[in-house]
Amino acid sequence: MDIDLKSLSLSISKYYPMAFITPASAADKYDVIVVGSGAAGGQAAYTLAMDGARVLMIEAGRNYDPRSETPMFQTNDAAPLRAVGTPDKAFGFYDATVDGGWSVPGEPYTNASMEHGREFKWWRARMLGGRTNHWGRIALRNGPYDFKPRSRDGLGFDWPISYEDVAPYYDKVEMLIGVYGSNSGLENTPDSPDGCLLPTPKARIGELLVRQRGRRLGIPVIPIRRAVLTQPLDHRTIPAKLHPGNAKAQRVLAEDMQNRAACFWATACGRGCSIRANYQSTTVHLPPALATGNLDIVTNGMAREVTLDPAGKATGVAYIDKTTGLEHHASARAVVLAASACETVRLLLNSKSNRFPNGLANSSGLVGKYIMDTVGADWGGQIPILENLPPLNEDGAGGEHVYTPWWLYKEQIAGKLGFARGYHVEIGTGRGMPGGYAPYLPSSGGRTTYGARLKQDARRYYGSNVWLTGRGEMIPNADSFCEIDPKVVDKWGIPVLRFHWKWSEHEIRQAAHMQRTFADWIVAMGGTNRKEPDPDGRKGIEPGGSIIHEVGGTIMGAAPATSVTNSWSQAWDVKNLFVADGGVFASNADKNPTLTIMALAWRTADRILDQMRKGNF
Amino acid sequence: MNTPEPIRIDRRVAIKWMLTASAGAMLIRTPSFGGVAPETAASAAGRPATGYGTDPDLVKGYKPGDLWPLTFTAAQRREAAALCDIMIPADDHSPSASAVGVTDFIDEFVSAPYPDNVRDGKKIVDGLAWLDAESTRRFGAVFADASAGQQASLCDDIAPEEPANPDLKAAADFFKRYRNLVASGFYTTPVGMKDIGYVGNVPLARFEGPPADLVERLGLTDEVKW
Structure with missing residues (x-):
């Protein structure tokens, strides 16, 4: 063991200056209220607090401390049921989700239809840091095409901003959170400037094979980008780049960066990270924001309504203290909604007034419209070349090391594919920690193997499976939206969301293309497909929402009639109300949305600071 | 269908595999399972209404029985252990x-x-009840008390995934489901992980990737250059 874990945990134990408050101890008025504490809320609060704004964050879940609550080295036999998923913990016992999953006790949502292909699944987490505690850490930039999709192929919507508007914020977020990756120069897959990225981890043996055989099919495999520290962040130079002219912010950030350890190449990121080697809001955004003394956090606060003054300006947020059931009100000069795309929609639609009888900021009627998820379809196979390998430690960075960006732009724009948008491929290989699902044990001559043969087979086949996961762009459509269910309320009496969902032929054909391509890839690796993929993509596509990349519902646009927010994520109807989460996405590129959420949240926070300095609210 | 091993996969995929695995292990009731009381030992003992909840302590270790009562009778337990060791014997x-x-x-x-x-x-x-009843019918002894040869002959009759005698289909499905459970349970223990060649879950200063000789043996030397 090269690392002294005891001294490591001592060195990181000092990092949390707590500023958690109760509703009774909240200040009379803040500069900004941020609803939500995940990627969007964390980034918005960080940027605002580091620049001196007084911020109140309201989080619906409980406080969560990754230092003491992360199961870093626990083996699956130390968990109930070998840590497999249950209705209480759908992604497994050790998944860093508290009081959440596909259902949250006492906080239902409904579907207009449960027909195949019409259902929407909504993953929530009720904990500080939200879903950033368990996310896959895949941190891809949208490319130039992704902000102007309608201009390119006539479908969906253009954003009112371009890649160039967001690029400086991608740079800053990458430097702040720490992202490993490399520049490929591939089409619509932006490079990062020098100094933004950390070194990529070496590929695992199976990943090398996937790369070799992919090349034979014309499919590129390159290092993926994930928010994991492969080396410590450069605390000497980065703070000054991120906070020029702000000595206090530089000092706070430099100190905090030194308290984040680099990855020690063990334990899956989905458990969270007690040594702060990967990004989660609770380990990266909130500690320095709290250290400024400018951030107060109320946990167990369920936001119910954004309140208004007679002139139609937001005055604050009414919220329920879940520990007492009592309602409280917090006041601020500006309000940032970062509750996650659909929860933000719910809050707006439940904020009705004489001025906004159809919900706040909804003069366009578009709040809740154009919800998008990522298209998901997978395929896997067993690869004889990878049998009987010697023992290898392939834990690596706790997730993928390589991936395939979308590679058929030219064929697609030429109309050769039958679907308009692309997908990337997340590549799963390796000798990961055995979980509570039986190892790969093929039947032999139609018989269930057991006994001595089982043990031999388990050794032979362990590590010889490859799983290819397609993640593709969905085009927004009028049949995929959410609204307030007229009949159902949650345990706090707050009306809940009802979802409507429909895939278009673009997504269905894309899913079929994924599985066909992956099945061919398995054969190219020398594997055999246990069955052929169904040419009907309806069979392979995952249900809406199940990739947990839901965005839209408060989309940004160039005009108040066709969008909810402007190019600054500012509500057209309420000038001191902003949306920082994925709700503002006008399209949902195949790239995982989290990095873009953070870049836009930083940009929006900069705008709020600018407007406050000018006295505009 | 076989349950693939848990490679480094997307969580959603893991869930899907789990669901597929349990669907594949669906038992079809046949007359040969007749005589088994509809109440299981577990339900007769009165199950707790809930599990570990949505906010369990993830850091502490758990043993079977810590969170809900175990329900095997002594006889079931003896039989289950015997069948465990037929699935995975010492070597x-x-x-x-x-x-x-x-x-x-x-x-x-x-x-x-x-x-x-x-x-x-x-x-x-x-x-398990069927297995005991069948062992008693054939050999005059419950499964745990049957000889190794008798146990093997019975298992070999239900090892085919599609047994020639359709009355044995439910027993064959049970056999495979049980086999998968035993394998899940075994290969998640430190002993099982060591046996299968899992050598991770230890902190490292560097991640070196696969050794050069292995890369060369698999013809992948060109692939390590990015």
Whole structure:
């Protein structure tokens, strides 16, 4: 063991200056209220607090401390049921989700239809840091095409901003959170400037094979980008780049960066990270924001309504203290909604007034419209070349090391594919920690193997499976939206969301293309497909929402009639109300949305600071 | 269909595999399972209404029985252990399944309050009851008391996934489901992980990637340059 874990945990134990408050101890008025504490809320609060704004964050879940609550080295036999998923913990016992999953006790949502292909699944987490505690850490930039999709192929919507508007914020977020990756120069897959990225981890043996055989099919495999520290962040130079002219912010950030350890190449990121080697809001955004003394956090606060003054300006947020059931009100000069795309929609639609009888900021009627998820379809196979390998430690960075960006732009724009948008491929290989699902044990001559043969087979086949996961762009459509269910309320009496969902032929054909391509890839690796993929993509596509990349519902646009927010994520109807989460996405590129959420949240926070300095609210 | 091993995969995929695996292990009731009481030991003992909840302590270690009562009778437990060790016997590399607590895991599984466990647990308990009844019919002894040869002949009759005698289909499905549970339980223990060649879960200063000789042997030397 090269690392002294005891001294490591001592060195990181000092990092949390707590500023958690109760509703009774909240200040009379803040500069900004941020609803939500995940990627969007964390980034918005960080940027605002580091620049001196007084911020109140309201989080619906409980406080969560990754230092003491992360199961870093626990083996699956130390968990109930070998840590497999249950209705209480759908992604497994050790998944860093508290009081959440596909259902949250006492906080239902409904579907207009449960027909195949019409259902929407909504993953929530009720904990500080939200879903950033368990996310896959895949941190891809949208490319130039992704902000102007309608201009390119006539479908969906253009954003009112371009890649160039967001690029400086991608740079800053990458430097702040720490992202490993490399520049490929591939089409619509932006490079990062020098100094933004950390070194990529070496590929695992199976990943090398996937790369070799992919090349034979014309499919590129390159290092993926994930928010994991492969080396410590450069605390000497980065703070000054991120906070020029702000000595206090530089000092706070430099100190905090030194308290984040680099990855020690063990334990899956989905458990969270007690040594702060990967990004989660609770380990990266909130500690320095709290250290400024400018951030107060109320946990167990369920936001119910954004309140208004007679002139139609937001005055604050009414919220329920879940520990007492009592309602409280917090006041601020500006309000940032970062509750996650659909929860933000719910809050707006439940904020009705004489001025906004159809919900706040909804003069366009578009709040809740154009919800998008990522298209998901997978395929896997067993690869004889990878049998009987010697023992290898392939834990690596706790997730993928390589991936395939979308590679058929030219064929697609030429109309050769039958679907308009692309997908990337997340590549799963390796000798990961055995979980509570039986190892790969093929039947032999139609018989269930057991006994001595089982043990031999388990050794032979362990590590010889490859799983290819397609993640593709969905085009927004009028049949995929959410609204307030007229009949159902949650345990706090707050009306809940009802979802409507429909895939278009673009997504269905894309899913079929994924599985066909992956099945061919398995054969190219020398594997055999246990069955052929169904040419009907309806069979392979995952249900809406199940990739947990839901965005839209408060989309940004160039005009108040066709969008909810402007190019600054500012509500057209309420000038001191902003949306920082994925709700503002006008399209949902195949790239995982989290990095873009953070870049836009930083940009929006900069705008709020600018407007406050000018006295505009 | 076989349940692939848990490679480094997307969580959603893992869930899907789990669902597929349990669907594949669906037992079809046949007359040969007749005579088994509809109440399982677990349900008769009165299951707790809930599991570990949505906010369990993830850091502490748990043993079967800590969170919900185990429900095997002494006789079921003896039989389950015998079948565990037929599935995974001791060899030169590692001990048998029952020696590392897999019987306790099976008991935990069939006793758990979650809907999948209630459904599959009944199938396991019913399958064990069938196995005892069949062993008694054939050999005049319950399964645990049958000779090794008698146990093997019975297992070999239900090892085919599509047995020639359709009356044995439910027993064959039970056999495979049980085999998969034993393998899950065994290969998640430190002993099982060592046997299978999992050498991770230790902190490292560097991640070196695969050794050059292995890369060369698999013809992948060109692939390590990016």
